[in-house]
Amino acid sequence: MKAPPTAEPRWAMRLLHWLCPPHRAEELEGDLEELFRQRVGEVGLRKARWRYVRDVLSLLRPSLMKRDEYSKPATTTMIRNYLKIAFRNLAKNRVYSFINMFGLASGMAVAMLIGLWMYDELSFNKQFKHYDRLAKLWQFVKFDVEKASYDVLPIPLAQELRSKYPDFESVGLSVSRNVILAAGERKLLKMGNYIEPDVIDMLSLNVVSGTRFGNTDINSILLSQSLAGALFGTGDPLNKLIRLDNKQTVKVAGVYQDFPANNTFSDVTFLVPWAFFAANDDGAKRDKDEWDSNSYQIFAQLKPGADVGQVSAKIRDIRMKRDNPPGYKPEFFLHPMSKWHLYADFKDGVNIGGLITFVWLFGSIGVIVLLLACINFMNLSTARSEKRAKEVGIRKSIGSLRSQLVAQFFSESLLMAVLAFVLSILFVQLTLPFFNQVSEKQMSIPWGNPLFWLAGLGFSLLTGLIAGSYPALYLSSFQPIKVLKGMMRTNRSATIPRRVLVGFQFTVSVTLIIGTIIVFRQIEHAKDRPVGYSRSGLIEIGMNAPELYRHYTALRHDLLNTGAVAGMSESSNSITEQAGGTTDISWKGKKTDTKPLVMSNYVTHDFGQTVGWQLKEGRDFSRDFTTDSSAMILNEALVKLMGIRHPVGEIVRQGGRDYKVIGVIKDMVKEDPFKPVNPSFFAVNYRNVNTINIRLSPKASSHEALANVEQVFKRYSPDAPFDYKFVDDTYARKFGTEERIGRLAGGFAILAILISCLGLFGLASYMAEQRTKEIGIRKILGASVFNVWGLLSREFVILVAIAFCLAAPLAYYVLSDWLQNYQYRTELSWWIFVLAGLGAMGVTLLTISFQAIKAALMDPVKSLRSE
Amino acid sequence: MKGTYLGEFEEVVLLAVAIRSGDAYGAAIVNEIEQQMDRSVSLGAVHSALNRLQEKGLVDSQMGGMTAERGGRRKRLYTVTAYGRRALEEIRQLRNQMWDAIPHTAWS
Numbered sequence: 001m002k003a004p005p006t007a008e009p010r011w012a013m014r015l016l017h018w019l020c021p022p023h024r025a026e027e028l029e030g031d032l033e034e035l036f037r038q039r040v041g042e043v044g045l046r047k048a049r050w051r052y053v054r055d056v057l058s059l060l061r062p063s064l065m066k067r068d069e070y071s072k073p074a075t076t077t078m079i080r081n082y083l084k085i086a087f088r089n090l091a092k093n094r095v096y097s098f099i100n101m102f103g104l105a106s107g108m109a110v111a112m113l114i115g116l117w118m119y120d121e122l123s124f125n126k127q128f129k130h131y132d133r134l135a136k137l138w139q140f141v142k143f144d145v146e147k148a149s150y151d152v153l154p155i156p157l158a159q160e161l162r163s164k165y166p167d168f169e170s171v172g173l174s175v176s177r178n179v180i181l182a183a184g185e186r187k188l189l190k191m192g193n194y195i196e197p198d199v200i201d202m203l204s205l206n207v208v209s210g211t212r213f214g215n216t217d218i219n220s221i222l223l224s225q226s227l228a229g230a231l232f233g234t235g236d237p238l239n240k241l242i243r244l245d246n247k248q249t250v251k252v253a254g255v256y257q258d259f260p261a262n263n264t265f266s267d268v269t270f271l272v273p274w275a276f277f278a279a280n281d282d283g284a285k286r287d288k289d290e291w292d293s294n295s296y297q298i299f300a301q302l303k304p305g306a307d308v309g310q311v312s313a314k315i316r317d318i319r320m321k322r323d324n325p326p327g328y329k330p331e332f333f334l335h336p337m338s339k340w341h342l343y344a345d346f347k348d349g350v351n352i353g354g355l356i357t358f359v360w361l362f363g364s365i366g367v368i369v370l371l372l373a374c375i376n377f378m379n380l381s382t383a384r385s386e387k388r389a390k391e392v393g394i395r396k397s398i399g400s401l402r403s404q405l406v407a408q409f410f411s412e413s414l415l416m417a418v419l420a421f422v423l424s425i426l427f428v429q430l431t432l433p434f435f436n437q438v439s440e441k442q443m444s445i446p447w448g449n450p451l452f453w454l455a456g457l458g459f460s461l462l463t464g465l466i467a468g469s470y471p472a473l474y475l476s477s478f479q480p481i482k483v484l485k486g487m488m489r490t491n492r493s494a495t496i497p498r499r500v501l502v503g504f505q506f507t508v509s510v511t512l513i514i515g516t517i518i519v520f521r522q523i524e525h526a527k528d529r530p531v532g533y534s535r536s537g538l539i540e541i542g543m544n545a546p547e548l549y550r551h552y553t554a555l556r557h558d559l560l561n562t563g564a565v566a567g568m569s570e571s572s573n574s575i576t577e578q579a580g581g582t583t584d585i586s587w588k589g590k591k592t593d594t595k596p597l598v599m600s601n602y603v604t605h606d607f608g609q610t611v612g613w614q615l616k617e618g619r620d621f622s623r624d625f626t627t628d629s630s631a632m633i634l635n636e637a638l639v640k641l642m643g644i645r646h647p648v649g650e651i652v653r654q655g656g657r658d659y660k661v662i663g664v665i666k667d668m669v670k671e672d673p674f675k676p677v678n679p680s681f682f683a684v685n686y687r688n689v690n691t692i693n694i695r696l697s698p699k700a701s702s703h704e705a706l707a708n709v710e711q712v713f714k715r716y717s718p719d720a721p722f723d724y725k726f727v728d729d730t731y732a733r734k735f736g737t738e739e740r741i742g743r744l745a746g747g748f749a750i751l752a753i754l755i756s757c758l759g760l761f762g763l764a765s766y767m768a769e770q771r772t773k774e775i776g777i778r779k780i781l782g783a784s785v786f787n788v789w790g791l792l793s794r795e796f797v798i799l800v801a802i803a804f805c806l807a808a809p810l811a812y813y814v815l816s817d818w819l820q821n822y823q824y825r826t827e828l829s830w831w832i833f834v835l836a837g838l839g840a841m842g843v844t845l846l847t848i849s850f851q852a853i854k855a856a857l858m859d860p861v862k863s864l865r866s867e
Numbered sequence: 868m869k870g871t872y873l874g875e876f877e878e879v880v881l882l883a884v885a886i887r888s889g890d891a892y893g894a895a896i897v898n899e900i901e902q903q904m905d906r907s908v909s910l911g912a913v914h915s916a917l918n919r920l921q922e923k924g925l926v927d928s929q930m931g932g933m934t935a936e937r938g939g940r941r942k943r944l945y946t947v948t949a950y951g952r953r954a955l956e957e958i959r960q961l962r963n964q965m966w967d968a969i970p971h972t973a974w975s
Contacts, residue, residue: 027930030940031893031910037936038898051907058911063918 107373210254413468618663
């Protein structure tokens with residue numbers, strides 16, 4: 001009789017076969033099959049199968065699954081024993097285990113965080129399909145001695161590239177603007193780009209609903225998903241109308257997926273056709289064929305195989321070959337997308353890197369911190385392992401082979417390393433939100449990435465192997481008879497590597513301490529710099545809505561009448577930035593061979609009084625002098641450039657008009673607070689302005705004052721959102737990069753010191769324990785607590801002193817190099833080095849003293865009686 | 868004494884081993900119990916009970932007797948040990964003793 005082959009549920013059979021201990025498999029499977037065949041006859045196939053499955057499941061109980069304990073004395077048994085001993089050792093020396101694992105785990109966590117950060121930086125912009133073929137147009141221009149670089153270009157260049165240079169697959173103009181978008185009652189101030197349709201393809205835009213706009217569309221807009229949600233909630237945004245800046249109306253053509261966070265375009269929330277911009281923007285209308293008006297960005301996609309360098313060389317002199325070349329000698333070139341984020345800095349016509357410096361800097365810090373943690377781990381493991389020489393002796397006399405001892409020590413250190421890895425993942429998970437905040441990123445642990453696990457586990461194994469190599473290879477070579485007789489003595493040379501490692505740790509720590517102090521000093525230095533105006537209670541409001549123009553006097557009157565406002569004026573750009581400059585300026589005695597760039601600022605009469613600038617010479621603009629419409633106020637930098645002793649009363653010619661200099665102000669820091677102030681002039685102009693400056697009255701609370709100001713604004717421009725910025729905040733943001741570096745460096749320094757101290761603490765307690773008897777005898781012979789403390793501390797103090805001698809020149813070298821990046825910089829004072837050295841010494845002594853004093857206070861009777 | 872305590876199901880299984888004397892293995896005992904008691908039992912319960920009985924020393928086992936119905940696999944044949952037999956007798960005796968102790972008036 002033969003049953004049909006598919007009769008029994010296969011999976012159940014396999015399950016049993018897989019889980020069942022081998023010595024039971026035969027009888028159980030036999031029973032199952034016999035019962036099954038019998039039941040097929042009695043109750044039918046379906047029920048028999050059902051009973052079969054039930055029986056299999058009922059057999060999967062622990063009492064039947066138990067493997068026969070003595071059936072296979074294999075290597076697994078021995079490894080299980082090693083692990084058991086390893087765990088017992090961990091539990092027995094809780095403090096050491098904690099120090100060891102905690103130190104290694106925090107080192108790994110730091111390395112992991114930095115690794116994530118580097119990965120994020122290096123994968124910037126890589127989401128684009130044509131990543132390797134995209135580029136942005138830049139130009140070098142020469143105003144003065146050095147070439148400056150700008151990513152803004154003239155409009156006609158785009159058409160020129162498109163029509164005459166076959167290397168380009170597509171070329172597109174783009175410009176970013178902050179715009180008020182109004183859909184029904186909702187009004188939002190958002191940043192977006194006006195682009196030519198080709199740019200959509202370059203950016204591999206993912207349009208999720210609706211369609212992209214084409215060459216013939218003018219009044220349409222593409223919204224990012226997040227903006228569409230903010231404007232229309234859950235409703236369908238397609239074909240809805242949106243008013244831009246309360247002027248023109250556009251129709252929503254489609255919605256695209258937001259650009260990812262690590263992307264140049266992550267701030268762009270909507271896209272509008274360039275044709276719309278060209279038709280409505282006064283500047284764009286004026287600059288349509290203007291080769292010397294550089295205000296627009298141009299993106300380009302090269303044909304496959306075209307080389308960025310070669311194409312750059314071809315397009316370099318486009319402007320200089322045309323008629324009437326400008327004095328600043330523009331050289332066009334392509335900046336490939338792969339370099340946008342990390343290599344964005346140019347100096348005199350050469351790319352000098354950029355953020356990539358930090359990628360490497362933090363990368364090396366990560367490696368060093370990890371190295372510190374590994375050194376600790378090895379130091380402590382080796383120090384502890386000497387305690388176990390007796391265990392090795394006994395194991396050997398009972399019959400352990402050397403290879404088994406090697407395996408034992410390795411399995412112990414591997415266990416530690418893997419536990420530390422697990423712990424470090426926990427640390428990373430806990431600190432990631434904070435780290436994201438500090439580094440202004442949105443990173444997460446790549447749980448699904450096999451490479452991450454491979455790297456992490458691979459590294460843990462490596463650390464475990466290295467840390468375990470000393471005890472595994474050295475201790476296992478002991479002769480049992482010597483060890484058990486107590487003749488085992490560590491010779492002095494064995495401690496040398498340990499000292500070198502501790503010295504290295506402290507060199508790194510001291511360097512990092514000095515570095516942190518300098519970075520913060522540099523930030524403080526720039527923050528304390530006199531800015532030339534008063535920031536307190538100064539707010540600025542962008543004039544996006546057209547109603548805000550042409551009401552200057554009335555608006556000012558109303559604002560001052562609220563009593564909450566001490567001063568109000570308008571200016572051509574925010575006081576924390578510099579929008580325009582000109583080379584079309586001359587004065588008596590100006591050298592004809594240079595074309596210096598002078599920053600131009602247009603303000604209303606009340607500007608000086610509102611922002612509180614400091615007049616050095618002459619007077620402020622005043623309505624009492626009608627001639628002030630052609631008057632100029634200069635800053636000290638411009639006076640210095642002009643080389644005129646008493647500039648008041650001089651005539652400056654700019655843009656074809658003569659201006660009379662009526663005053664000189666102290667330099668106002670408008671741009672980079674780490675750089676010298678550029679030469680600038682200020683002239684009265686009520687039309688060429690876009691920012692309202694308001695000084696809140698110190699008498700009212702800023703909350704009340706703002707409410708009052710808002711009321712006034714709502715009267716003039718009921719449709720625009722009241723969007724103001726405190727100059728204080730805007731100015732503070734200029735320190736973002738430096739503060740980030742400072743905070744990260746500080747964090748790493750603290751960690752490095754912590755890790756080093758953990759290691760030191762472990763070593764000190766180990767040494768104190770080793771010398772218990774010596775200390776006992778010394779005390780009996782009359783040594784004081786202080787003597788013993790000195791005895792135990794001396795070695796470490798010498799180590800730290802040596803470390804300091806190494807760290808100081810290293811830090812000096814690295815940091816003076818870093819400070820070279822800043823023209824306005826702090827000094828590397830000697831006291832910083834002394835402070836760092838004393839700090840490191842203090843921490844060291846504190847760490848050791850705890851152990852040293854504990855050892856010194858021990859009762860000698862007890863320590864000597866122990867054998 | 869905990870070691871020799873017999874649960875109700877263990878007792879049933881031990882009895883079934885005794886009934887099938889000479890040919891008592893998992894499947895046979897399942898059949899025996901199902902026939903005798905008219906209730907369905909799972910193979911796992913039977914094997915685990917046999918396992919416990921063997922640990923207590925009430926049954927003994929050896930491998931043997933392969934048949935075609937089992938796909939050529941051997942059976943584990945259980946036999947009741949002398950100690951198992953005594954345990955069964957003791958239970959029976961205890962029950963009888965208690966039956967005898969019931970006063971006749973209890974049923975009226």
